[in-house]
Amino acid sequence: MNTRILKIIYIIFSVIFSSASFAQAVQPNIVYSDNNVRFTVITDGAIRMEYQPSGNFVDNPSFLASERKYPAVKYKLKKGNWIEIETSKMKLKYKKNSGEFTAKNIQITDVKGTKPFQWVPGTKQQHNLGGTLRTLDEMDGDTQRGSVAEAKSGEKRKLEDGLLSKDGWSFIDDSNNFLFDDSNWAWVTQRKNKEGQDWYFMAYGEDYKTALKDFTIFAGKMPLPPRYAFGNWWSRYWSYSDGEFRSLIDNFHKYGIPLDVLVVDMDWHYTDEGRGGWTGWTWNKNLFPDPPKFLEYLHENNLKVTLNLHPADGVSSYEEGFSGMRKDLELNPSTTKNIPWIGSDKKFMTAFFENILRPMEKQGVDFWWLDWQQHPFDKNVDKLSNTWWINYLFFSDKERNSTARPMLYHRWGGLGNHRYQIGFSGDTHMTWKSLDYQPFFNSQASNVLYGYWSHDIGGHTGGHFETEMYLRWLQFGALSPIMRTHTGKSADKNKEPWVFNQEVFTIIKNTIKQRYEMAPYIYTMARNAYDKGISLCYPLYYDYPQSKEAYDFKNEYMFGKDILVAPVTKQSENGFAEIDVWLPEGDWYDWHTGTLLKGGKVIKRNFALDEFGMYVKAGAILPLYSDTVMNLNGNNEDYIVTVFPGREGSSSIYEDNGNDKSYEKDFAVTELKSLRKGNELQISIDARKGKYQDMPDSRGYSIKLMSSVMPESVTLNGKSLSFKYLEDEFAVLAQLGKLSCNEAKNIVVTYPAGAADLTNGIAGKSRRIAKAIEQLKYKDPGIVLIDELGKMGSINEAILYYPKNVNELVNEFNKNYNELPEILKKQKLDSEKVQWFLKVIGYEKY
Structure with a gap:
């Protein structure tokens, strides 16, 4: 081999292995490691930084970071007195052998072409864009009206911090978070080395979408809900019987209203003393004489069903599954003591799922409404959030033991809970303030990838029922991740569509049907959420980060990539x-x-x-x-x-x-x-x-x-x-x-040349005018319409009979619309009726 070839080979290998060259990381992308420090490049915008004085680095997944293998990433590594790691978005410097991370020995800065920043430990974000809350229970807009674990009545609630900030970077400290063990059903375990540091840093500038995608690389994806979840859910806190539910479903069929999910609130089980309570696991046979046949009926009608659960009080001796629990837990055969709820006890949870829930799932319950509200933390494991942990338990049990796609309906438990959809926001107040707050709340939750909030459409408690408010809430619900009507147990808050007058009924029906017409688009966007971490509803600043209005108009949001929604949230x-x-x-x-x-x-x-x-x-x-x-x-x-x-x-x-x-x-x-x-x-x-x-x-x-x-x-x-x-x-x-x-x-x-412009709102204008003319006849039953006004009111019918004349008909309508005040005077309406007519069609505002 000649000298020239040897030099070429030497140069190639020098480039590949040089500490200053770009290299492809070998899984799991550990760029640098010594006795106490380890750096892992996850993506070009995300890096993991570990300091462990014992040298025992953590490879087990944590509650936050569920993924430990990452795609290959390009980076530069330079070794010396300082370790330097550079990607296309950031540059990290750490002083070698200097111990735990401090502001003196580690820093991360931007690289040329990205948004400038400089971070050292202790640097505080100035412009975090917010995340979500565990629950909206007892909230009236952003104000707490009844106390919850996190806030007292009267407090203004502020959203938890999210993953995104206008600063262009985010830091996550995972050092004290729980880990999953290596067992077949991964279980909670605590870190052995409490003094270590386990940090994540994300650099993204104004590219919020990529930041969220990067987060999914180490924190897991947003699971795609089953397609039926995007249909209409009927839910009401009411002690329905089997027969009443059958009548309800018959009415949905009779009136041609789509339906996919039936939510059965807590009265499915006994609630009276000695047989049940807030917690209950046994069907109320007074209301449901034969539960399997009831569930069979629902499935015959193409419905999915979920039951409400409040697990906190454990399993009492009067429950049908108690004897099985007692046997599996090897308790005294004669004991009648309540078996307490301890979610961290693997033996208890295994017995619970096997003896309590699995029989009902086999009967036909499709998923569970985990209405958890009681004690925040587990009784045996200090600081283990009950909400976070049981969300994982219920979802993963379904994942392990069912052929169907797992789904859960529950409250937010914190970062990492995006892996266990769908959210139940709780019992909000029935007010315009609550409606006005929820669009903002929905889209902001996408900043922690919690993209499937389900709200009580129409409100649940407090306030009073208003038909207009309910319709506006329903319209917003149709353009939300989940469309679920709900209300408190009150006779005057019935939201069954057929109890309203014809006009309101038609609006309700059309709103629900439009949701179903949009189902292919919605489902496609839900897949996008799985692939890219971009929720179905997301803030405008994802697409328009440099526009001030994208941050200021908080109630507006994107509904998938092609539709902007500005919901009506006021009277x-x-x-x-x-x-x-x-x-x-x-x-x-x-x-x-x-x-x-x-x-x-x-x-x-x-x-x-x-x-x-x-x-x-x-x-x-x-x-x-x-x-x-x-x-x-x-x-x-x-x-x-x-x-x-x-x-x-x-x-x-x-x-x-x-x-x-x-x-x-x-x-x-x-x-x-x-x-x-x-x-x-x-x-x-x-x-x-x-x-x-x-x-x-x-x-x-x-x-x-x-x-x-x-x-x-x-x-x-x-x-x-x-x-x-x-x-x-x-x-x-x-x-x-x-x-x-x-x-x-x-x-x-x-198209023919010279076609009329139909994008000036003629669909809305003609609809409003036809309705106003109908109302005008009731004000003046003997009225004879002049040609100009009559033709405007019947343009839809004229097009029905003469579709080829649409150009001519539209041009005539537009001309008359521009002259409408004069036409109404020509119709010999008095000034009061003229003003009324123009007002009811929104003429001066169009």
Whole structure:
């Protein structure tokens, strides 16, 4: 081998092994280790720093850091008197052999091109963006009205710190956290070396989304809930009987209202002295004579069921499972003493699940509502949070012993609890203040990856029931992670949809049905939360970190990547609720009125009772269902690929089995794209990629074009398609038919030249005017409408009969709308009626 080749080989090896070169870490990414110090690069923006005077480093997962193996990361390592580790986002320096970490021997700074910072131990964040709270029990907005473990009545509650800060970095001290042992069912264990340091540092600047993804690398992902969890949940604190529940479900069917989950509150078990109480484990046979048959009935109706649990009082001798518990715990066969709840006792918990819960799960209970409220800490393990620990126990038991996808419904226990969805926020007060607080509370929880809060829609306690407040709460609930109505045990707080008048009933039904139409989009975004750590509801500053308004407009949030929500959380005046909405740069489509709005500013919007603030990115293409879907258990529903006005958009459809545990690898994705070029709109539905169990080979597909005039033609893969006009939505629907999911579909829509603009809110305007004219007839039964006003009131019907004339009809409507005050005077309405008419359609505010 000649000298030249030897030199080349030497240079290559020098580069690979040089302490100053970029290197690929070998799992688990330990960059530097000596007798007392260990540094592990998790990602280019996250690093673990350990100091152990004994030299016994911790490899077991902790309650926070459940993952110990990480993808390879590029870094630079330089050894000398100072250990230097540099990634693309930060540079760490530690003085070698200088002992425990202090402000004198370790620091982390930014690298060129990232947001400047300098951190040493003891540095305090100045601008933490907040996280969440264990519970909203007895809260009225952000004010505590009844005492809980963390606060006294009258206190203003402040959110716990979250993982993100405007400082651009975050520090997490995991030194005193509990660990999991190596047993088959990983159990709590305490650290042996209490004097050690186990720290995590994250550098991210304004890239909040990447910070959350980095956190999942060492703290675990947000599990994907079953698909049914995103449907409608019926819940009420009420001592329903078997027969009353059957009547309730019959009414859901009768009135065509979708339903997926039935929540049975604590009266499923005996609550009277000597047979039960707040804690109970035995079915109340007076209300449920045959529980297995009741559960069978629910499943026959495609419903999932959860039961409310308050475990704190343990297991009493009168419970059906007591004898089995006594035997498994090897207690005296004659004892009738209560078996206390000790969550840290593995033998107790094993016996509890086997004798108390497993029999009911076999009967058909799908998941548990863990309504834990009592003593904060475990009786045997000091400082072990009962909330955190039993959330893990219930979720992991389901994970280990069920073929179904695990799900739990409970309170927040602290960092790491994002691995055990879904949250129950507790008994909030029935007030506008509570409603106004919850959108902010929802989105902020994404800062600790707790992305699935479920609130008592309509409020639970305190205050008084108001129909308008309930409707606004329901509308917000439909655009929340979980849609669950609930209320306290009070006869005057019944929220069954059919007890309201026709107008309110219709709004309730339509709100729930729109939730179901959006299910494919919602489920796709939930998968995104699993993959990337970005919750379904997240703050605007994730996408617009440099905009002050993204932080100031706290109630606004993104609902997935394409929809901005500005919920109505205040009472209306004169039939409309007016709110200020900040829309980021770009164009946004107001879904409920059909108005395309320019962003980059704050605008005033007003909402009738059946409208709420949903703003879709211009050009977005969203996967939706039709309004015929009543339940999310099925997996072969038709897709309506819906295109919103704008130049271009892209999205995807995520599919899986819906309720299996193998969704990490067993799933399929279909990419969607749209592009407008002049008078031509091109839409592509790519061939589906991936597979999962029981995957349908074909589906029905349709294309829906929002705020669209009648096209000249629509083609699918070059062949002509028929299409129809949806006059109420001013939209076009083209049914593609039942097609193979594994083949690409290319749709071309050709529009006539000079088409009318339908993005000025005509859908909302025409709806309001038709309603006002109907009301006007009651004020003046003998009124004969002049042509201009009459045509405005019947434009939807005119389009129904003459869809090809939509251009002409819309242009005439727009002209008359601009002249409406004069037209009303021409109608010979007096000034009072003119002002009334303009007010009820929100004319001066539109």
